[in-house]
Amino acid sequence: MMTKNYSLSSLWRGVAAGMALLLAGSAFAAQAGDEKKISIDNKTFHCITDMTPVRHFYVDNLLGKLKETVAVAKSENGGIYPPGSVVQLVPGEVMVKHDAGYNAATRDWEYFELDVSKEGSSIHKRGFTDVVNRFGGNCFTCHIKARPEFDSICEAGHGCETIPISRAMIHAIQNNDPRCKSHQLTEEDIKALKQLEAFQKASAAK
Numbered sequence: 001m002m003t004k005n006y007s008l009s010s011l012w013r014g015v016a017a018g019m020a021l022l023l024a025g026s027a028f029a030a031q032a033g034d035e036k037k038i039s040i041d042n043k044t045f046h047c048i049t050d051m052t053p054v055r056h057f058y059v060d061n062l063l064g065k066l067k068e069t070v071a072v073a074k075s076e077n078g079g080i081y082p083p084g085s086v087v088q089l090v091p092g093e094v095m096v097k098h099d100a101g102y103n104a105a106t107r108d109w110e111y112f113e114l115d116v117s118k119e120g121s122s123i124h125k126r127g128f129t130d131v132v133n134r135f136g137g138n139c140f141t142c143h144i145k146a147r148p149e150f151d152s153i154c155e156a157g158h159g160c161e162t163i164p165i166s167r168a169m170i171h172a173i174q175n176n177d178p179r180c181k182s183h184q185l186t187e188e189d190i191k192a193l194k195q196l197e198a199f200q201k202a203s204a205a206k
């Protein structure tokens with residue numbers, strides 16, 4: 001009797017979960033209109049150095065529009081990134097572009113903070129105007145300061161507040177992504193990682 005009750009209730013839980021998923025799916029479809037739905041989960045993200053490098057950062061496109069994404073990233077005059085664009089500077093922070101009109105405040109960018117390990121990526125936080133990184137900074141508040149033609153991409157000289165991490169440190173952090181099969185840390189990378197560690201210790205002690 002106990003077993004039967006248990007299996008019935010777990011069956012009901014299964015049905016309820018299925019219905020919740022269906023409802024979530026239709027809400028999404030209504031919001032995104034006829035556009036292709038961009039679904040994003042832990043499996044969306046992988047080794048940063050397997051993405052396409054543009055200068056000192058990496059890009060991809062979840063809807064097969066990589067060429068268009070790379071063209072905007074490479075343009076000196078900026079441009080609007082196409083839907084599906086993925087942009088990363090470090091393994092744990094990602095921007096993904098949704099369809100036009102999806103979120104006017106963020107210019108359709110969704111911000112992600114990931115936990116990354118050898119096992120893969122796990123989404124720690126995601127959202128639009130309210131994602132705060134490990135250092136207490138709100139992604140959106142910083143990135144929206146980029147001049148409009150740069151579509152919230154900060155780089156250097158686009159109008160954002162700067163971050164206290166050198167390009168050498170960024171390069172080292174990219175090459176040290178635990179999700180990547182091979183790590184090719186140069187002498188400079190190792191030096192930069194040591195500096196970064198010292199810098200983190202110093203700011204933790206403050």
Ligand code: HEC
Pocket residue numbers: 056057087088089093094095111112113131132133134136137138139140142143152153154155156160161162163167
């Ligand atoms: C203090 C301001 C600030 C905060 C907070 C911040 N960023 Fe950035 N971010 C920058 C700056 C400045 C750069 C450019 C660094 C460079 O190119 O040397 C950058 C670079 C990036 C890039 C590469 C493309 C670009 O804009 O140059 C991505 C992607 C990114 N950040 C995502 C995030 C995410 C996701 C968060 C929150 C989890 C976040 N950032 C929080 C200032 C910030």
